[in-house]
Amino acid sequence: SQKIEQNSEALNIQEGKTATLTCNYTNYSPAYLQWYRQDPGRGPVFLLLIRENEKEKRKERLKVTFDTTLKQSLFHITASQPADSATYLCAPFLTGTASKLTFGTGTRLQVTL
Amino acid sequence: SQTIHQWPATLVQPVGSPLSLECTVEGTSNPNLYWYRQAAGRGLQLLFYSVGIGQISSEVPQNLSASRPQDRQFILSSKKLLLSDSGFYLCAWTFGRGQETQYFGPGTRLLVL
Numbered sequence: 544s545q546k547i548e549q550n551s552e553a554l555n556i557q558e559g560k561t562a563t564l565t566c567n568y569t570n571y572s573p574a575y576l577q578w579y580r581q582d583p584g585r586g587p588v589f590l591l592l593i594r595e596n597e598k599e600k601r602k603e604r605l606k607v608t609f610d611t612t613l614k615q616s617l618f619h620i621t622a623s624q625p626a627d628s629a630t631y632l633c634a635p636f637l638t639g640t641a642s643k644l645t646f647g648t649g650t651r652l653q654v655t656l
Numbered sequence: 657s658q659t660i661h662q663w664p665a666t667l668v669q670p671v672g673s674p675l676s677l678e679c680t681v682e683g684t685s686n687p688n689l690y691w692y693r694q695a696a697g698r699g700l701q702l703l704f705y706s707v708g709i710g711q712i713s714s715e716v717p718q719n720l721s722a723s724r725p726q727d728r729q730f731i732l733s734s735k736k737l738l739l740s741d742s743g744f745y746l747c748a749w750t751f752g753r754g755q756e757t758q759y760f761g762p763g764t765r766l767l768v769l
Contacts, residue, residue: 577757586746586760587700632700636756643715644758648699 545570549633549647556623556654564618564650566633573635576616578607581630581649590631591618623654658683662747662761669768675720675734677764679747682728687749689730690758691722694744706730707752742768 548567556562566576575594579587593600593609593616600607606619616635620627630649637643659682669675681687691703702715704722712722719738723731730747747761 575756579758584744584763584765586748586763587758589757589759592757634758643702643705644756645702646700 545645547571547633547635547645547647549631549650551648551650553651553653556652558624558654558656560623562620562623562627562652562654564631564633564652566616566618566635566647568614568616568635571614571635571637572611573637575636576607576609577634577636577644578605578616578618579632579634579646581632583630587632587646620652623652625654625656628652628654658749658759660747660749660759660761662745662764664764665762666765667767669737669766671739671768672736675732675737675741675766677732677745677747677766679730679732679761680728681749684749684751685727686752687728688752689724690748690750691730691732692746692748694746696743700746704732737768739768742766 546569575592577592578590580590581587591600591602591607593607595611604621608617630651632649633647634644661680688707690705692700693703694700704712704714706712706724709724720734745764748758750756750758
């Protein structure tokens with residue numbers, strides 16, 4: 544069956560360091576993959592989208608990579624700040640699945656001073 | 657610009673009581689609409705989605721139902737709530753037509769006692 548795996552353990556990182564979050568998927572061939580940020584008690588907010596023919600995508604301090612051979616996406620936050628503390632969700636998308644996204648369970652990032 | 661509204665923000669209901677959660681979108685037409693549930697510490701579970709008025713697809717069999725009486729209105733209902741219906745309910749929309757970034761509402765926190 545199709546599965547999305549994100550590290551369920553929280554990632555604790557010191558301010559200024561680079562945070563790297565992992566999203567692995569199995570039995571999928573996503574046309575693209577999205578990353579969202581979710582703060583406690585709020586709805587997820589879209590951050591980045593990367594397509595299957597793109598290796599890397601950047602937006603300010605954020606960088607996403609997409610390795611279709613490894614079936615993995617990495618999400619990097621450089622120069623992390625306490626305000627980056629949140630849960631980050633990955634969501635691969637399959638074409639032909641009637642506009643449905645499937646979300647991973649998310650990884651909680653905690654950036655400390 | 658587009659906005660999405662959900663109400664109520666918080667709801668406490670007894671087991672066996674009915675439920676009606678409403679979601680409306682402004683500033684766009686013919687959106688795809690989605691209902692998700694997020695249990696405490698869990699990922700987003702897609703419950704229903706709709707690509708047009710009166711068109712509802714159910715993802716998970718349960719005692720919930722959804723309706724779309726108007727283009728930008730999506731309603732989640734139940735005739736008799738169960739304890740397991742407690743959770744954070746999120747409505748989301750997309751432009752459809754291959755543009756699949758999802759825009760989430762603020763959510764409704766439901767506690768069934």
